[in-house]
Amino acid sequence: MQSFFTRDGIKPAELLRIGLEQLRPYTTVEVRPARVTQLATAPDHFELQAEGESGRTFTVTARKVLLATGVEDELPPVPGMRDLWGHGVLHCPYCHGWEVRGQALAVYGRGKMVTGMALLISRWATDVIVCTDGPGHLSENARRRLRQQKIRINEEPISHLEGKPNGELRYIVFENGEKLARHAIFVHPHQHQRASFAEQLGCRLTSKGAIWIDKHVQTSVRGCMPPATSPPAPESHTGCCRRNPGSYCHARSPDPGGVP
Numbered sequence: 001m002q003s004f005f006t007r008d009g010i011k012p013a014e015l016l017r018i019g020l021e022q023l024r025p026y027t028t029v030e031v032r033p034a035r036v037t038q039l040a041t042a043p044d045h046f047e048l049q050a051e052g053e054s055g056r057t058f059t060v061t062a063r064k065v066l067l068a069t070g071v072e073d074e075l076p077p078v079p080g081m082r083d084l085w086g087h088g089v090l091h092c093p094y095c096h097g098w099e100v101r102g103q104a105l106a107v108y109g110r111g112k113m114v115t116g117m118a119l120l121i122s123r124w125a126t127d128v129i130v131c132t133d134g135p136g137h138l139s140e141n142a143r144r145r146l147r148q149q150k151i152r153i154n155e156e157p158i159s160h161l162e163g164k165p166n167g168e169l170r171y172i173v174f175e176n177g178e179k180l181a182r183h184a185i186f187v188h189p190h191q192h193q194r195a196s197f198a199e200q201l202g203c204r205l206t207s208k209g210a211i212w213i214d215k216h217v218q219t220s221v222r223g224c225m226p227p228a229t230s231p232p233a234p235e236s237h238t239g240c241c242r243r244n245p246g247s248y249c250h251a252r253s254p255d256p257g258g259v260p
């Protein structure tokens with residue numbers, strides 16, 4: 001993981017291990033490794049069904065519940081994308097932009113989204129190509145803005161991604177047989193909640209499927225809270241930087257002048 005305050009470059013499992021270790025002195029906190037299978041509201045509390053590591057099930061009641069089951073990324077159905085995820089296929093320029101700075105990069109997607117991301121990534125690299133995998137649905141204005149930053153556009157359908165054994169990207173292979181050598185490709189995948197507990201409890205969701213929170217960082221169900229790092233904004237964010245207050249993302253950009 002990059003850009004995490006005091007833990008730059010740490011392995012996710014190690015971050016988790018340290019977190020659990022630092023909980024130990026808090027004798028009022030009990031950690032139970034278990035899979036929550038059901039979560040329901042009762043008049044003045046929540047009821048949680050869980051299955052422990054041995055398969056034994058148990059019930060827990062609580063006055064408050066923190067929903068921190070994460071989100072899942074829905075990657076575009078391009079063969080090779082899943083295999084290279086997190087190495088040659090990246091989603092967050094703030095987390096990974098510094099590591100691939102100055103390299104030949106691609107940005108996958110269409111329309112406004114790909115335009116914004118490509119302009120952002122051009123702060124870290126000068127050789128950026130937008131790959132739309134078919135018609136890009138780019139407005140004249142978007143094309144002009146990309147041209148201004150010398151970002152090329154390739155609208156050929158993509159056949160697959162070819163990677164290196166270490167998970168880095170080697171080529172984007174198009175259906176017409178052409179190969180484009182790139183160090184990494186950025187995507188902006190849709191996300192969905194990993195668990196359906198928010199829906200089960202009747203929490204209001206945003207149009208993008210994130211848990212809606214008010215300006216006091218409360219969900220629409222009393223006592224049910226989003227992860228503690230959620231921003232105090234009317235719309236919950238599903239990306240990483242805004243959810244990790246420790247991030248020092250902008251400081252790592254080679255051009256602290258800002259984002260277009």
Ligand SMILES: Cc1cc2nc3c(=O)[nH]c(=O)nc-3n(C[C@H](O)[C@H](O)[C@H](O)COP(=O)(O)OP(=O)(O)OC[C@H]3O[C@@H](n4cnc5c(N)ncnc54)[C@H](O)[C@@H]3O)c2cc1C
Pocket residue numbers: 001002003004034035036037068069070071073085086095096194195227239240241243244247
């Ligand atoms: C490829 C990739 C690279 C990233 N790189 C960075 C980076 O460099 N820097 C950075 O700051 N961020 C990075 N992020 C983002 C970062 O991983 C997330 O912001 C962070 O993991 C969110 O933490 P979370 O606790 O909300 O969710 P998660 O980390 O997804 O944790 C949710 C936990 O809930 C558990 N869970 C789910 N369902 C149940 C259930 N029913 N019962 C019990 N437990 C359950 C899961 O097993 C999981 O352990 C990256 C993300 C990806 C995908």
